Amino acid sequence: MSLKITDDCINCDVCEPECPNGAISQGEEIYVIDSNLCTECVGHYDEPQCQQVCPVDCIPHDENRVESREELMRKYLIITGKA
Template sequence: MALKILKGCINCDMCEPECPNKAIYMGDKIYEINPDLCTECIGFYDNPTCISVCPLDVIITDPERVEDHDTLYEKFTELVKADKI
């Protein structure tokens, strides 16, 4: 699953620099995650770093983007091939 930042985000700037895929960006009001770039850190870390640094726990798995481990790893390899990371 890709991750999603909830409306409770306070724009503390902790998550964006931690994202190895550059999937986190400032949206209109809060940080957002590009689901096409989010691999939940698969290919880099054991756990999503944005979740571990979020002080308010407002980053969740996106129920709209259900992806298993293999799919996320495949996305990671495609991003590496396309040199988007």
């Protein structure tokens, strides 16, 4: 399951540089996560780094983008060119 950023985002800028896949970018009003690039840090870290640094806890799982750990690992391998 990829992650999403909710309207509670305060645009503090701490999540974007933490994403190893470059999935986080500034949207029109708040930061957004590209679900095609989000692997929940699978392949890089044990925990999603954006969730770890978010001071307002506004990065939950996106229930509309359910993916297993295996699917996230396949996405990681494709993104990093290790597939």
